[in-house]
Amino acid sequence: MDTALAQIGPRLRAARRDRGWTLDDLAARAGMSASTLSRLESGKRQASLALLLPLTRHLGMRIDDLLPTPPSDPRVRRAVQRRDGMVIAPLTLEHSAVQTFKITYPATDAAPAARTHEGYEWLYVLSGRVRLALAGHEHIIERGEAAEFDTRMPHSISATNDGPAEVLSIFSASGERIHTHVGPGEGTVSA
Structure with a gap:
């Protein structure tokens, strides 16, 4: 699995936990089963826009927030x-x-x-x-x-x-x- 995609589940779990929500809390708000959310967070279910959009909306984040930021160029190029x-x-x-x-x-x-x-x-x-x-x-x-x-x-x-x-x-x-x-x-x- 692509390493960027592999980070979606753990980031989703971290965002949910940061808000103090259980699997049941977020799943109910997003209109899905706790089992589906659990499988998304553990990487056992493929993430799709249809699943991620309601989750990120309720978590108050963007889908981009679930993906790693590519490392910036560390070289100093100043005059x-x-x-x-x-x-x-x-x-x-x-x-x-x-x-x-x-x-x-x-x-x-x-x-x-x-x-x-x-x-x-x-x-x-x-x-x-x-x-x-x-x-x-x-x-x-x-x-x-x-x-x-x-x-x-x-x-x-x-x-x-x-x-x-x-x-x-x-x-x-x-x-x-x-x-x-x-x-x-x-x-x-x-x-």
Whole structure:
């Protein structure tokens, strides 16, 4: 039996039980015998529209709700952003609760101006060295090291002057909006 069709019975049973109904309760409402409903739920009877329509109507669901949703494409296909010498590559789907990016920072002599905003950030240095200015203190984060901080503290992140740095950055939703979105005229987006 097709695996999608095999899931109709168990999903029908789960919907009935979620409402606290017995086989007799739902069968009576749908105008069929409890035996027919039992065989549908156990997969011993072939599902047909004539049987499913009254059942789903009384359960307050669509027939589609009885079928599995095909898995979505898990690959992340979001555009890489280039801004102020940084390359920002998204590593999570756009609507993920937590956003992760691989950010390449260009070498620089000085830290950019510190900012504050709502959120949290976690970073891991893949290569190079990162200058994390945090609440008036400068920390050098080396390859293989990680840092976590509340972004309500004044902070800035940059590579040191000895070369670029690649970082995995994980942001809460509010932190991601501040750090990675390109406003009009602030940079270019490329594939």
